[in-house]
Amino acid sequence: MAGDQPLVLVVEDESAQREVLAYNLEAEGFRVARAADGEEAMLLVAEDRPDVIVLDWMMPRLSGIEVCRRLKLRPETRTIPVIMLSARTEEVDRVRGLETGADDYVVKPYSVVELMARVKAQLRRVRPASAGVRLEFGDIVLDAETHRVSRAGRELKLGPTEFRLLAALMERPGRVWSRESLLDRVWGRDVYVDTRTVDVHIGRLRKALTRHGGADPVRTVRGAGYALG
Amino acid sequence: MAGDQPLVLVVEDESAQREVLAYNLEAEGFRVARAADGEEAMLLVAEDRPDVIVLDWMMPRLSGIEVCRRLKLRPETRTIPVIMLSARTEEVDRVRGLETGADDYVVKPYSVVELMARVKAQLRRVRPASAGVRLEFGDIVLDAETHRVSRAGRELKLGPTEFRLLAALMERPGRVWSRESLLDRVWGRDVYVDTRTVDVHIGRLRKALTRHGGADPVRTVRGAGYALG
């Protein structure tokens, strides 16, 4: 709570996944605290007062559900937003059913772009100053919170994948993303999808962006990937 | 870490499996170092500093687990990503439980596509694709992140090979590169291409750089090669 940058607590027992998460959060400019299980998490919460908690559901010792429940009991920790990670859709339903009070849910394998957007969205609730939920490029505006995209004031209809793809591209306009890193960021880490699929979705995104006129803002860099502008 | 292409160390005691792995990795453009047991692996790590290690769990002498544990103890090798191979799901669980600090796990029999994807994913974590390199020489500016080249503020259109060729030359202005070393650097290690091809691409690069006026910045060093400036 004290520092410049928001502090995100990552609670995940599997070290590889924990580090991937931490890596991406740090790349976004957050400070990161790590916990490998629920008990460690409770200690760190008391100690460091994180601004957001990303919490794995399935963990040894103290499960994510239990951690969440305990946090929401105490007034001084009740307001810290919790984003729950779980492996399957059914589990999300179950977690919801348990009324743990988590503020958001993300299903594994998650898209990095999406998770970052949700972390930012939660932060914005608590710290209205933190920016980044609203991305702009030229006359294109993307609002991660409301999941809406408009161009020149006109609302655009995008599918979920096209939305995340555009969000990834808008995150750093001009930067060239390889098909592989787009797959990584937009589709998710453990999904094995043909790289040509990226081309198809880029095509769909282009069609949506230019439906009502306007130049194609997506640049193809032959042999390298795609970029915005 | 030194070379152009990432170096992958394959540690696997069974020679057939080791060669299959190596073959596929080389087909993907990686350089490959091979080790038949843990002790050899430790030596090769110290010697060659691989970018990624693919490590079999079950091995004579020094097991994969022990290799991994030792690697993660020393600061200079801690950050090298390790992908563990093991024979069964239960073993993966056991390896995980041992907290060896491996960065990813793959169960045998693995899909080659999947393993390649994981190797690439780990590499991306460590080598964030030539992040934000901006090269300048006189009025020429090359931005690796956006894949853009401009001269005197005017954007230039370069093909992929010309782009990489210019990047290589700009990395060390004034230095004379032989055709062979340019082939190595720009085209890749074991590509069978005539050295005269370099001349042709130098010509194309010159044409692009001088299209809108300005002196030819590429110097021919007769009998030796080319240099910038």
Added chain:
DNA sequence: TGAAACTGTTACGTAACCGTCACAAAAGCT
């Protein structure tokens, strides 16, 4: 439960790009 929306893959046409060659031009050598 259907209908609609969305997804990943495939196939095919096209345009850009690549490597080689042949010959011209330039540079060095005697």
Added chain:
DNA sequence: AGCTTTTGTGACGGTTACGTAACAGTTTCA
């Protein structure tokens, strides 16, 4: 000057990367 070696470059066939329509399987939602 003549001769040899090296480099510049236009032309050309072959290859590859990309754009996109079509399609089948799946999910979502009324």
